[in-house]
Amino acid sequence: xxxxxxxxxxxxxxxxxxxxxxxxxxxxxxxxxxxxxxxxxxxxxxxxxxxxxxxxxxxxxxxxxxxxxxxxxxxxxxxxxxxxxxxxxxxxxxxxxxxxxxxxxxxxx
Amino acid sequence: xxxxxxxxxxxxxxxxxxxxxxxxxxxxxxxxxxxxxxxxxxxxxxxxxxxxxxxxxxxxxxxxxxxxxxxxxxxxxxxxxxxxxxxxxxxxxxxxxxxxxxxxxxxxxxxxxxxxxxxxxxxxxxxxxxxxxxxxxxxxxxxxx
Numbered sequence: 001x002x003x004x005x006x007x008x009x010x011x012x013x014x015x016x017x018x019x020x021x022x023x024x025x026x027x028x029x030x031x032x033x034x035x036x037x038x039x040x041x042x043x044x045x046x047x048x049x050x051x052x053x054x055x056x057x058x059x060x061x062x063x064x065x066x067x068x069x070x071x072x073x074x075x076x077x078x079x080x081x082x083x084x085x086x087x088x089x090x091x092x093x094x095x096x097x098x099x100x101x102x103x104x105x106x107x108x109x
Numbered sequence: 110x111x112x113x114x115x116x117x118x119x120x121x122x123x124x125x126x127x128x129x130x131x132x133x134x135x136x137x138x139x140x141x142x143x144x145x146x147x148x149x150x151x152x153x154x155x156x157x158x159x160x161x162x163x164x165x166x167x168x169x170x171x172x173x174x175x176x177x178x179x180x181x182x183x184x185x186x187x188x189x190x191x192x193x194x195x196x197x198x199x200x201x202x203x204x205x206x207x208x209x210x211x212x213x214x215x216x217x218x219x220x221x222x223x224x225x226x227x228x229x230x231x232x233x234x235x236x237x238x239x240x241x242x243x244x245x246x247x248x249x250x251x252x253x254x
Contacts, residue, residue: 058222059142067147068225072206075228076191078149079235083188086239090181093246 115167123165130158138233142222148232155233156240163244180242187235194227 024031032039036047049066057065067075134154137146163171195206203210208224209217 056218056221057225058218059225061142061144061146063145064141064147064225064229068228069208069221072195072228075232076195076206079188079191079232082239083184083235086184086242087181089243089246094249 115170116165120165123161127158127161130161131155134158134233134237138229139226141229142225148229149236151229152233152236153240155237156244159237159241160244163241163248175241177242177245180238180245183238184235184242187231187233187238190231190234191228194224194231198224 024033028034033044033046036044038044049062049070053062053065053070054060057069059065131154134151134157136151137154138148138151141147141151159175162174165171194208194211197212198207198210199205201210201212208221211220211224213220213223215223
């Protein structure tokens with residue numbers, strides 16, 4: 001069984017290597033993602049961000065401008081998810097521990 | 110349960126290193142406009158500095174800097190800052206999260222820049238408090254009192 005696992009891992013590794021050979025180079029203007037118009041001849045979002053991010057938000061870091069301004073709703077949802085995860089950890093973990101603490105002194109007695 | 114042993118070397122090194130990690134976290138949050146960084150990364154660094162103190166000083170000593178009762182309120186405050194920024198823009202006549210309508214006496218692009226900073230502070234606070242909160246939840250069983 002372990003041999004099969006290693007073979008699968010090796011095949012997956014080779015697959016990833018093969019996939020990475022067809023990635024475009026960074027800043028390649030001919031790549032689909034970097035073109036100003038998409039294949040359907042509609043304006044591409046990436047080109048808009050690169051052109052306007054600094055003038056719109058005065059922040060040279062384009063990633064921050066996209067994350068917190070253009071895509072503000074997305075980050076809002078992410079933060080809410082983090083808060084929810086923390087609250088659920090609080091509810092699940094704390095309650096069980098309290099029960100154990102209550103039951104442990106009885107056993108000792 | 111293991112007995113707590115406060116190793117003086119570990120606690121000394123932790124107390125020396127922790128403020129620098131915290132400072133770097135604040136730098137990452139407030140410099141997110143100009144260099145790689147932002148609320149999530151900075152919040153994680155600040156949580157790392159607090160958790161380092163908790164690992165080095167067991168029990169109540171580790172709680173002196175940042176008590177566990179602050180976790181949930183600070184996390185909620187961070188999320189409320191984010192929502193508050195969006196609602197402020199809504200209140201002063203714009204769309205939700207449209208920072209151009211924030212009541213600041215500056216050009217539109219600078220207003221959006223300040224809006225991004227406020228949002229990042231909220232994200233940083235929430236991430237820091239929630240990470241510390243999860244750490245406390247997991248370790249509550251091992252209180253060494």
